[in-house]
Amino acid sequence: MPISKRIKVRRGARRAVYDQETIHRILDNNLVCQVGFTVDGEARIIPTAYLRIDEAIYLHGNRRNLMLNSLLDGQTACVSVMQLDGLVLARSGFHHSVNYQSVTLFGQASVVQDDIVSVLDQLIDKMVPGRSQALRPHTRKELNATLVIRIPIDEASAKVRTGHPIDDDDDYDLPIWAGVLPIRATAGALIPDPLMKPSIPLPEHLKQDFRVR
């Protein structure tokens, strides 16, 4: 993918990554993105769940959703995913930072007409692998109420920061504790719906270690 002006990383350029594998990994490891669009020339952001399939991401929502419909007016969408991995505790305030993996991508949205069931089921399975098969089927009414859009990953870049603080040379002699506080998103114990019959056993697809963001 050529590095366009939009996606060229200016600040912290040494943290820039443009390879497809890294971009896909970050997109696949996270559930929620932030979608940037314009309304009357002003920037708006809406957080929403997303799914990547091949070289595109998919968003969905109510057929009258303002964000989805705004993106279909021909404008270029900006989608941002940010995974916070840690706090970087340096010897000066200036060199404090965070460890993270982020993706910014740009593309023009189009409506997905066929087979939105497959997209919706893959999104469920991104939340919990194997779950879509355990659910009652989508109804025609639900599918009619749902708009799915596809944004091709036309331009994308990632930024990744890992590791320890980069302090000024002289500061390494200071008696200041420095290092990294790792941060992870972790899943707690499943909480059964109190309205569920207690006789319903925990299905296989929920007997797993969840890796969530």
Added chain:
Amino acid sequence: MPISKRIKVRRGARRAVYDQETIHRILDNNLVCQVGFTVDGEARIIPTAYLRIDEAIYLHGNRRNLMLNSLLDGQTACVSVMQLDGLVLARSGFHHSVNYQSVTLFGQASVVQDDIVSVLDQLIDKMVPGRSQALRPHTRKELNATLVIRIPIDEASAKVRTGHPIDDDDDYDLPIWAGVLPIRATAGALIPDPLMKPSIPLPEHLKQDFRVR
């Protein structure tokens, strides 16, 4: 605060919250926001650390930072904070959801001229309470290289979803496991910088249970 057209929540309006206390709590519980702005009429998003003081949020970066400087051209910034709290596992794909707390705010940025040290130190202390006092002082060169902007919280709304799936009435009889998978951001064990002298003890401000997002 009046509910303007920009911040009126359209989708999922029953999850909308406009009270200042909730908005402040969500802003104070999270470290990274997504900043929406326009360049040549197109939406852009940059994730960045932020700090709330009273009725404004503060961003900082290199003096030549494109995002910060774009926000100073008179446009209205859109800032989004999204805290994912859980996966809502319903009996149908349609009613799958996530539990979350989010804030969207709009305001026009201005440069902070005086006392950026106080803002920068409060941002450090938001990462780790008490840490700013343990660091070597900011240098004039660092302060000169740093731009701090203030965005008044002129218009803001929050959305909060908690609790169990809301399924269709008939679906409660289905033999499908339903409930919530809670998600939290948790801090791991501190990792000392290998370049730090081992004789440096862990300071008091790092002996705490970290609550991080």
